[in-house]
Amino acid sequence: MEHIQHLKCVKCGREHTADETLYTCLDCGIDGTLDVIYDMTVVAQRFLKHRWNQRQSAPTSIWRYLDLLPVQDTRYIPNLQIGWTPLYDCRDFAEQYSRQRGVTFPRYLCIKDDGRNPTASFKDRASAMAVVKAKELGKEVITCASTGNAASSLAGLAASMGITTYIFVPETAPTAKVAQLLMYGANVIMVKGSYDQAFDLCLQASDTWGWYSRNSGYNPYLGEGKKTAALEICEQLDWEVPDKVFVSVGDGCIIGGMWKGFCDLYELGMITRRPQMIGVQAEGANPLVTAFESGQAIRPVDHPTTLADSIAVGYPRDAAKALRAVRDSKGRMISVSDAQILDAMKTLARNTGVFAEPAGATAFAGLQKLAEQSLIDKDERVTVVVTGNGLKDIDTAIRTAGKPFLVEPDFASVQEIIATIRS
Amino acid sequence: MEHIQHLKCVKCGREHTADETLYTCLDCGIDGTLDVIYDMTVVAQRFLKHRWNQRQSAPTSIWRYLDLLPVQDTRYIPNLQIGWTPLYDCRDFAEQYSRQRGVTFPRYLCIKDDGRNPTASFKDRASAMAVVKAKELGKEVITCASTGNAASSLAGLAASMGITTYIFVPETAPTAKVAQLLMYGANVIMVKGSYDQAFDLCLQASDTWGWYSRNSGYNPYLGEGKKTAALEICEQLDWEVPDKVFVSVGDGCIIGGMWKGFCDLYELGMITRRPQMIGVQAEGANPLVTAFESGQAIRPVDHPTTLADSIAVGYPRDAAKALRAVRDSKGRMISVSDAQILDAMKTLARNTGVFAEPAGATAFAGLQKLAEQSLIDKDERVTVVVTGNGLKDIDTAIRTAGKPFLVEPDFASVQEIIATIRS
Numbered sequence: 001m002e003h004i005q006h007l008k009c010v011k012c013g014r015e016h017t018a019d020e021t022l023y024t025c026l027d028c029g030i031d032g033t034l035d036v037i038y039d040m041t042v043v044a045q046r047f048l049k050h051r052w053n054q055r056q057s058a059p060t061s062i063w064r065y066l067d068l069l070p071v072q073d074t075r076y077i078p079n080l081q082i083g084w085t086p087l088y089d090c091r092d093f094a095e096q097y098s099r100q101r102g103v104t105f106p107r108y109l110c111i112k113d114d115g116r117n118p119t120a121s122f123k124d125r126a127s128a129m130a131v132v133k134a135k136e137l138g139k140e141v142i143t144c145a146s147t148g149n150a151a152s153s154l155a156g157l158a159a160s161m162g163i164t165t166y167i168f169v170p171e172t173a174p175t176a177k178v179a180q181l182l183m184y185g186a187n188v189i190m191v192k193g194s195y196d197q198a199f200d201l202c203l204q205a206s207d208t209w210g211w212y213s214r215n216s217g218y219n220p221y222l223g224e225g226k227k228t229a230a231l232e233i234c235e236q237l238d239w240e241v242p243d244k245v246f247v248s249v250g251d252g253c254i255i256g257g258m259w260k261g262f263c264d265l266y267e268l269g270m271i272t273r274r275p276q277m278i279g280v281q282a283e284g285a286n287p288l289v290t291a292f293e294s295g296q297a298i299r300p301v302d303h304p305t306t307l308a309d310s311i312a313v314g315y316p317r318d319a320a321k322a323l324r325a326v327r328d329s330k331g332r333m334i335s336v337s338d339a340q341i342l343d344a345m346k347t348l349a350r351n352t353g354v355f356a357e358p359a360g361a362t363a364f365a366g367l368q369k370l371a372e373q374s375l376i377d378k379d380e381r382v383t384v385v386v387t388g389n390g391l392k393d394i395d396t397a398i399r400t401a402g403k404p405f406l407v408e409p410d411f412a413s414v415q416e417i418i419a420t421i422r423s
Numbered sequence: 424m425e426h427i428q429h430l431k432c433v434k435c436g437r438e439h440t441a442d443e444t445l446y447t448c449l450d451c452g453i454d455g456t457l458d459v460i461y462d463m464t465v466v467a468q469r470f471l472k473h474r475w476n477q478r479q480s481a482p483t484s485i486w487r488y489l490d491l492l493p494v495q496d497t498r499y500i501p502n503l504q505i506g507w508t509p510l511y512d513c514r515d516f517a518e519q520y521s522r523q524r525g526v527t528f529p530r531y532l533c534i535k536d537d538g539r540n541p542t543a544s545f546k547d548r549a550s551a552m553a554v555v556k557a558k559e560l561g562k563e564v565i566t567c568a569s570t571g572n573a574a575s576s577l578a579g580l581a582a583s584m585g586i587t588t589y590i591f592v593p594e595t596a597p598t599a600k601v602a603q604l605l606m607y608g609a610n611v612i613m614v615k616g617s618y619d620q621a622f623d624l625c626l627q628a629s630d631t632w633g634w635y636s637r638n639s640g641y642n643p644y645l646g647e648g649k650k651t652a653a654l655e656i657c658e659q660l661d662w663e664v665p666d667k668v669f670v671s672v673g674d675g676c677i678i679g680g681m682w683k684g685f686c687d688l689y690e691l692g693m694i695t696r697r698p699q700m701i702g703v704q705a706e707g708a709n710p711l712v713t714a715f716e717s718g719q720a721i722r723p724v725d726h727p728t729t730l731a732d733s734i735a736v737g738y739p740r741d742a743a744k745a746l747r748a749v750r751d752s753k754g755r756m757i758s759v760s761d762a763q764i765l766d767a768m769k770t771l772a773r774n775t776g777v778f779a780e781p782a783g784a785t786a787f788a789g790l791q792k793l794a795e796q797s798l799i800d801k802d803e804r805v806t807v808v809v810t811g812n813g814l815k816d817i818d819t820a821i822r823t824a825g826k827p828f829l830v831e832p833d834f835a836s837v838q839e840i841i842a843t844i845r846s
Contacts, residue, residue, distance in 0.1 A: 060483055060507075080776045081509040081539075084483075088502055116504075116539060118776060120814060160776030166841070169827065176817045182824035183813060185773035187844050193832030204834050205841070350608035353503045353541060353583030390606060391543060391814035394599045401605035404592065409616030411627050418589070418628070421610050 001072050003042040007034040007220050010320045023218050033320055034220035036070050040267050043067055060084040062125055062228040068264055070224050076135035078157050080118040082128045083228050087112050087236040093351045103371045106382040112233060113354050115389030122254060122387040123153035129225035130214035131157045139212035145202035148177030149310050149388055154214050155184035168198040174309055174393050196315045216253040217317025226257025233383055234271055242275045242383040248362035249279040249288055250311030252322025259325030276331035280366030282306030283335045288316055292333035307338050307396055310359035336365040342400045344368055355390035424495050426465040430457040430643050433743045446641050456743055457643035459493050463690050466490055483507040485548055485651040491687055493647050499558035501580050503541040505551045506651050510535045510659040516774045526794045529805040535656060536777050538812030545677060545810040546576035552648035553637035554580045562635035568625035571600030572733050572811055577637050578607035591621040597732055597816050619738045639676040640740025649680025656806055657694055665698045665806040671785035672702040672711055673734030675745025682748030699754035703789030705729030706758045711739055715749060715756035730761050730819055733782035759788040765823045767791055778813035
């Protein structure tokens with residue numbers, strides 16, 4: 001991979017070759033997550049803007065950015081079509097929302113629907129990289145710990161490549177996500193404990209049996225998969241960068257990975273500025289908000305509580321990258337309540353047709369909150385990332401969506417109900 | 424719409440202008456479903472093969488085939504990205520399957536994953552047309568009856584366009600699908616009866632209140648949306664037509680619509696032959712299989728029973744088009760058991776990474792059945808359409824997928840379990 005220079009520790013800056021470490025910094029250990037650093041001269045030769053614009057036949061997947069990805073062997077690229085998800089122009093909705101709620105809402109609102117990935121979440125971008133790297137290393141087993149989406153994503157992509165998976169989930173993982181990964185044939189270890197405990201057990205298992213670890217905030221290549229969402233947003237906006245990008249935050253890998261994507265493009269000269277990154281956490285699981293606001297180290301939340309299970313993380317594994325993203329971009333971390341998340345789910349589905357799971361709608365809840373506080377300018381260009389499909393957590397949807405009108409199978413009953421609805 | 428000639432009754436052949444009838448034949452009534460007939464001279468001028476090949480910048484959605492769609496006003500095209508779903512080349516899996524099960528399996532197997540649509544089912548193709556036509560007609564309300572997917576699809580697309588929906592579902596509709604459409608803000612009328620009763624009540628409501636009807640086997644434009652899957656398959660295969668296309672069948676609209684797509688392309692000279700259409704029904708709801716085999720009229724099944732709720736149809740509303748598709752294409756209708764459907768779900772998910780709902784996997788179950796009966800040739804090119812995402816019916820997935828291994832949060836327990844799994 002002549003376009004990769006080294007893996008650089010986000011904490012101490014130590015540089016490693018890809019052969020020296022598979023996962024984290026040899027000095028800092030588990031907190032020393034690594035960045036993949038490219039030789040931008042080499043990348044630029046392949047990825048020139050004027051040439052790019054002629055590349056309409058590029059794959060409609062994350063592999064259209066192969067020049068900017070740490071892939072050594074393209075034989076191992078999965079068959080499933082990952083990424084290149086729609087970016088919806090929601091200007092009409094934004095105008096209507098502003099009018100109906102009497103708040104200033106960004107005129108140029110775009111929604112990136114990453115629930116459209118193969119296993120219905122953003123995590124497919126990262127799992128794709130994990131599968132490729134495992135294959136390159138000759139590993140036949142991949143393991144991960146996950147609140148759900150990373151797991152079902154890995155299980156699906158690994159299944160399509162004939163790779164065995166051992167997946168550690170906390171017992172709070174939603175039934176739908178667990179069923180999905182069992183369908184994919186994963187070996188599922190459900191830990192009677194928290195996500196954080198599942199994570200630690202998974203690392204031990206990976207060490208003990210030599211399994212390849214697809215763990216967020218640990219494996220340096222996952223963020224490279226995640227950054228593709230940023231690359232797509234820029235290309236889909238014809239290389240016009242949004243002013244603000246809203247992302248829901250649990251471990252912090254997505255916001256960290258996306259920021260890396262904007263930085264890579266900036267360094268390449270493909271974009272002339274970078275967006276402010278707005279990280280949105282649930283109030284009951286917001287250690288990164290606290291750290292951002294206090295300027296101090298992460299203080300883990302012992303019992304994270306939120307209905308947005310995908311971001312119910314007490315000890316965020318990618319804290320350094322997440323905080324760097326919001327600080328360097330002059331963005332911020334904010335919290336929203338579960339009630340605000342539910343409102344965001346309904347608002348999105350009923351106005352844009354995008355049905356998000358709770359964590360998937362959390363970024364939009366953050367935008368709603370900032371708009372209510374008059375912290376959004378009318379002329380801002382805002383992109384909100386929806387990270388997972390609502391079908392992943394139907395129980396929450398059922399609780400919040402209401403009930404159907406039950407009628408006898410005759411038209412008189414129907415007429416009665418319709419009259420009620422219309423009145 | 425100068426490229427549309429007329430609407431032609433599938434039963435008696437009577438031709439209607441678009442102004443004469445919104446839905447079915449004025450002579451034959453509800454059984455006289457209509458075909459949209461194009462002036463292929465006009466279409467050909469727009470849609471020439473050599474020109475098409477230069478159109479790499481065409482939208483990655485069904486609207487890339489606008490020249491072959493009955494759209495009058497492109498302002499009403501929904502924002503959501505519909506169609507242009509992946510067609511996966513599954514040759515490796517086919518070879519492995521053949522070896523493992525000791526059966527002849529088609530060498531050139533492709534899976535079309537239509538669970539990747541915005542509301543996670545094939546039905547989005549049809550709902551898109553309904554939304555456009557409703558808008559063109561100035562209708563503010565759309566109604567439909569549905570076992571689930573057509574409903575959630577209509578609800579989602581209508582929500583994104585600010586259209587009100589009244590949706591009639593049978594009480595057997597799966598919770599996930601109902602929750603999805605409630606989230607989209609639809610008015611849901613749950614009928615204490617069958618799909619067929621819900622359908623009749625919906626037609627009465629449409630007549631009574633002048634709502635636009637998005638009912639399968641009734642509204643002539645829906646099939647035009649559905650045919651786009653056939654157009655995509657041909658283009659994705661570089662205009663090489665498969666020998667056989669497997670489609671699951673309930674009302675019969677999808678197979679009928681797709682056949683129309685192949686016929687349109689054939690008439691245009693874009694393809695030189697058409698595939699055999701293989702319709703697959705569930706054993707407990709197979710009136711079209713019976714009609715196909717006996718050569719007699721449809722005999723409705725009073726109590727359709729199958730876990731594949733999306734095709735649990737006793738009185739297929741698009742029987743004429745469905746039977747025409749299999750007869751004219753020299754294909755056939757076959758039945759599969761629920762056990763075969765469950766096996767197909769697992770086989771697909773574990774080998775291709777495509778997680779299908781039961782009805783979505785039914786077409787693949789049909790292929791498995793024909794292969795077991797040695798009725799598939801090794802050199803055949805086969806495309807199987809997966810019509811809906813498995814997340815739509817998690818209950819079935821949970822019942823069939825097994826359970827996770829529950830462990831205490833300590834590594835000794837993990838070691839014990841892993842030893843068990845590996846032994």
